[in-house]
Amino acid sequence: MPSLITHLKNIEYLTDFKSSNAFMILTAKQAYLFTDGRYLEKAKNLAQQGKSRLGKFTVIEMGKDLIETLKKISEKHKFSILEYEDEHISVAKYEHFRKILKGMRWQKGEKGIENQRSRKDASELKKLKKSQQINEQLFYSIRALLTPGITELEIAQQIKKRCYDHGADDISFEPIIGFGNHSSMPHHQNTTRKLKKGELVLIDMGVLFQGYASDMTRMVFTKSPTAFEEKIYNLVLEAQEAAIQAMQPGRHCDAIDQVARTLLTQAGYGETFCHSLGHGIGLEVHEAPTLSVRSKDMLQEGMVVTSEPGIYLPGQFGVRIEDMIAITKKGHENLTSAPKGIKESILS
Known part of the structure; x- marks a missing residue:
């Protein structure tokens, strides 16, 4: 079925074309990429090379003739129904397209491109592995900066x-940098708070390599943790590892979430785990599938997901540990190698 593609990351996935202004019309026989004059040369070069997933495609400049051009395309390919990405189009743009293509039946798409993106090929997996390797090397250099007096914002800037x-x-x-009790807020916004000796630190960070994202969370203790901190940390680590070990093709994502959630609930901390277990990662840091209690997704070979349970104690501290996991033919591969044992998490 012909479709209107408005999600810029889906366009990038199909064509290798990155921009801030583009949309596509996909038909059974031809693909049309629309963009403005700022990106036209770049788009045409990519189209001529024909090395993208779509191969060659037609590039059209957005301009005064846009309405007539869209009408001609619909007439040429004789389509009366058009799928659209309902989660990636504003009401204003949707109404604009409806006015241009009068009489067209509009149908919500089934996220075919997102589903395809969720299963990485060998080239994508290689980029994701390299992205995480860079992320870890960066983490080690940042870890060395955690001395009294430095601020959350300064760490983020570094x-x-x-x-x-x-x-x-x-x-x-x-980056999310939480000193002391700021770590109890899962998506804390960095401040000018200065690090004090003895405070624990939550660092959630990621980079892009050739367009592919990484994502990792580690805890750092600036002195030996208290018995209570150690208990909470080891509970989160146990839940995270249990969830990772359960990951394999064919497993439902809600069941994987439940593995970690049940363990924390049985320990009396279920209500403090206030977010989903994880998410897919690729061109976007958050993409399909979703690992949550409400997810209807299923793990498949080629997917790369995170496992990041947490315990958050308001006014005290929080602990989250996050790794990136590739789903393989027979199980899984952890793409994160940064040590996460509690002894390795203490600054010497």
Whole structure:
């Protein structure tokens, strides 16, 4: 069925074309990429090379003739129904397209491209592995900066600055740096708070390598943890590892989430685990599948997902540990090698 593609990451996946303004019309026989003059030369070069997943495609400049061009395409390919990406189009744009293509029946798409993106090929897996390797090397250099007096914002800025030195394209998301009780907020926003000796630190960070994201969370103790901190940390680590060991093709994602959630619940901390276990990762740091209690997704070979359970105690501290896991033909492969035992998490 012909489809309107408005999600820029889906366009990038199909064509290797990156921009801030584009859409595509896909038909059974031809693919049309629309963009503005800023990106036209780049788009045409990629189309002529024909090395993308779509092979060659037709590039059309957005302009005064857009309405007439879209009408001609619909007439040429004789389609009266058009699928669209309902989660990736604004109401204004949707209404705009409906006005242009009057009489067209509009049907919500079935996320075919997202489902295809969720199963990585060998080239994508290689890029994801390299992205995480860079992320870990960057983490080690950042870990060494954790001395009293440095601020959360300064650590975040150093991650952004140093990622290029390690070979990354950019960061994949705004780093989360939580000192002391700030770690009890899962998506804490960095502040000018200064690190004090004895505080634990939560670092959630990732980079991009050739467009592919990494994502990792590690805890760092600036002195030996208390007995209670050690108990909480080891509970989270046990839940994370249990969930990872359960990952294999054919397993339902809600069941994987439940493995970690049940363990934490039985220990009396189920209510403090206030988010899903994990998510897919690729061109976007958050993509299909979703590992949550409500997920209807199933793990398949080629997927790369995170496992990141947490316990968050408001006003005290929080612990989250996150790895990237590739689903293989017979099980899984952990793409994260940064040590996470509690002894390795203590600054010497």
